[in-house]
Amino acid sequence: MTSSPIDSPHASVSASITQAVLHAAQRLGLERSELLAACGLAEQQLSDPDARVPFAVQEHLWQLLGSRLPPPEPGLALGRHLAPGPFSVLGYLLQSSATLGDALAAGLRYQRLVGEGGELQLEASASELRLIYRPLHPQLPATRTRILALMAFWVQMMAPLLDEFRLLRADFAHAEPEALAVYAEVFDCPLRFGADDYALVLPASLGSAALIQANPPLQQLLRQHAEALLARLPSEGLVARVVTLLGAQLAHGEPDRAELARTLHLSERTLQRRLAEEGSSYQQLLNDTRRQLAERHLRDGQLPAAEIALLLGYSEPSVFFRAFRHWTGLTPGEYRAQYSQPLS
Structure with a gap:
């Protein structure tokens, strides 16, 4: 994934x-x-x-x-x-x-x-x-x-x-x-x-490996200019960046909050505080990302639910089944059957 x-x-x-x-x-x-x-x-x-x-x-x-x-x-x-x-x-x-x-x-x-x-x-x-x-x-x-x-x-x-x-x-x-x-x-x-x-x-x-055109003094000036230009761009928002990183981590198994925080150059505590300031939390974003991806896989593909569980970083399919029923009130099989029925 x-x-x-x-x-x-x-x-x-x-x-x-x-x-x-x-x-x-x-x-x-x-x-x-x-x-x-x-x-x-x-x-x-x-x-x-x-x-x-x-x-x-x-x-x-x-x-x-x-x-x-x-x-x-x-x-x-x-x-x-x-x-x-x-x-x-x-x-x-x-x-x-x-x-x-x-x-x-x-x-x-x-x-x-x-x-x-x-x-x-x-x-x-x-x-x-x-x-x-x-x-x-x-x-x-x-x-x-x-x-x-x-x-x-x-x-x-x-x-x-x-x-x-x-x-x-x-x-x-x-x-x-x-x-x-x-x-x-x-x-x-x-x-x-x-x-x-x-x-x-x-x-x-x-x-x-050293680069042939390395130039530390020029590098310093260019970084200052690059930082100024970056600051002028509209902010993507921390929630959006976390959702993107969660999607990438889920491709490799259970997401790691500490690794995600390091990627963002934040401590775990600061990550939680800043997400709270945007009205969210790490666990909420993880659950929401998993739910959206699960629903998309069940609607659009034919992957078995057990494989979807692995794609979403769950160690056991049963954990995914319980989480999905909590989100939707349906089992993955019931959800897929509902969306595969022709509209009347």
Whole structure:
């Protein structure tokens, strides 16, 4: 099971990434003015690299690019023509970091500066670093174009910064396509399709590898600028962030409140206090998240209730059955039967 980021009607992306996408499209032979007109964008909206563009507008741009560029995989073609510079402060911040681990940490902290069309996450083990991207609207065709462009760009940006850059694997949530040569050329590693997430998997040893363009004085100035820009963005709200993290934790078993608090850079006590200030609690959000996911699985799929219990982090199906009856007054089987009956 994968979690999805919070879908806000106010989601936006930076004007700088929109500029970068348009520049890449121009290099591939598309007319900039036609794309702007079709998306309802004006040049003055893009003149300030720190300005914001509604995510829905840029999503329309990706849709146009996916339909106007030739196959196979317009996203990979676009990603290979994206340049780090137009990404403004975050691109330079990543390149000037001391190590790849520092760059990834900065990417996680400041990802909203680039855009709010998805969530970047990092899973680390003794042998692997797994850089995961979970998009808004994963079902839309434009999303595949967008994610492949981003993944190709990340590889293009990281490779020159490390003497021994390599990928262990690249994961893709979509089914295996017929044309694999372009994937092999871009990622140069084993490919896995039909995966739970879109992800780039790197050796854990690269986390401590020094970056060729490390520049501590510049890094300090860029971080100050990035913090100021982050503070200007509308707050997502702690409740929304906790719900997103709970969804991710549930994919791996019983959620861990202490780990969630650490991810948010809070103590458990502060987490509880701030949730109370927003009229909620950790346990309430966990119960609500589990209930929403359980009802969705029972309505939309054919997974056995015992498997749904495991997906929701319950150690025993019986615990899930009792919780579900408490929430709805029905057993999982009764709930599914109710929603499978044709409407009269």
